[in-house]
Amino acid sequence: MTEARHLLAEALNCRVEDLPEDAAIGNTPGWDSLAHARVMLALEERLDRQLSTDEIAAIGGLADIVAILAAAR
């Protein structure tokens, strides 16, 4: 969770503690297409692989980032 929060906070340029647990595209200011690209590229760097189209499309909120990182462990 911590790693996902840091990754998202960096992409959105906000404090980690300001991110709500349910942070998602529709309810988080600044989560636009550019921020989404930052999330996607940051995840790919951490995972050292390209995300599939389905994986990228499924990223709708913090919980999805947590799930992708957890699945890689």
Place this chain on the structure above:
Amino acid sequence: MLRLHHASAIHDPRTGRRLDAPAFDRAVEERCGQLEKAGLAPGHTVAIRGRGSLSFFVDLFAAWRRRSAVACLSPSLTAMEIERLTGFVGAGLLLDEDGPAPVAGKVSAAADADSGIDRPALLLFTSGTTGEPKTVVLSYRALLARVALNAAEIGADALASTLNVLPVHFGHGLIGNCLTPLLTGGTLYLFAAPELAEIGRLGMLLTDHRIRFMSSVPSFWTLATRLSAPPERPTLRRVHVGSAPLSTHHWRQIVAWAGLDAVFNVYGITEAANWIGGGRLDARGATDGYVGRMWGGQWAVAEPDGTPLLADGEGEVLVASPALMSGYFRRPDLTAKSLLNGWFRTGDIGRLDAAGRLTITGRLKDEINVAGIKVHPEEVDLLLGRHEAVAECCCFAEPDPASGERVAVAVVPAAGVAGQVDGPMLSAWMAERIRRECIPVRWYFLTAIPRSDRGKVNRAAVRDFCRSPEARGGSTERRTP
């Protein structure tokens, strides 16, 4: 006066609304009457803020029919920025595509009802919402010249069905992508500022509307090529990518996705009404920064003594074009500096081969290119320097995999507040005063800004210090250069 070509049409795929030229003309005429009642007189300047919806274009052509100059405002401007910019250009009216009615401006320009082709048609802001605004004035002559040259290069076949995904407050989206088809008989499909889910449906949209031509910025394609399936049928005839550097690796991805060799890396500058040339990846010698040949006019590179070289050389890129700006609004000092014996100095560095084909290799100016939107670091410094917790600051560009470059800043906190100030706090303060793309996404807190032996601040040197191993990871730490 500019009118839609009689064979043109505008289509909004989001709403299904479509206006052919006669219907658009009627909407413009009706809007003209409203603007007249609101006090818009010939020669006045009107500011239009919008994302590029159908009503934006109705407002634009209505203002032109009223013989007004139009200042295009970014939708991301703050209220303070809007007040400053509209005041600077003396906009008598502010039209907002999301707003119900025209809003009267505080300052009305002196009426100049000149109907000549050299009067101002567009005012495009390139910087200066905190300092002295830098505003490019484009005449009707410049616009018509650019559109004619674009149409000659692109061709009516491709322009017949054009998609716009770009913002319309700058030349790339407005002049290149939208006005070119609208003034030459094409149909324009409005899809500006697509959301993520919409980008994911790009291929389907291209197929459904048989889109033949579109332009965008590299960061758009970063997502589009990954989120959307390619079009089911090979509809595209030509694609432009511009406003930011495009690597050959990314270029190849776009070519593969579009199933098309005619993907052009285009070079454009607002001062020349945007696109001035472009090149294809399959051209001999194409590499990162390759922008091919010029589409009408002449480009050159300056030798150290300023002499223009038309081939075989490297230096600052100079441009001579019939679409050049009239000058910077109320800034004769800047206008004079930008012109060199009839050549416009772009501030970009390029290499010309023996055939006169250009490759952009760097730039002289400090400008930060965030996904195609230009940010002037001086503007950020000026604003941030006003915060009581900031003793000194220096803004600079950092590489960013998503947007090409991002805005970063080194900050020296004011005495007594070190440890109590951070990036998010300053970001929140800035968000009320400046558009979002100017807000730094990386903050380095230092005890002093690095200076040269002569006491000068060099942005590249500040960036290098901040990114050095001793400073890396210390975005909230105090560092002494």
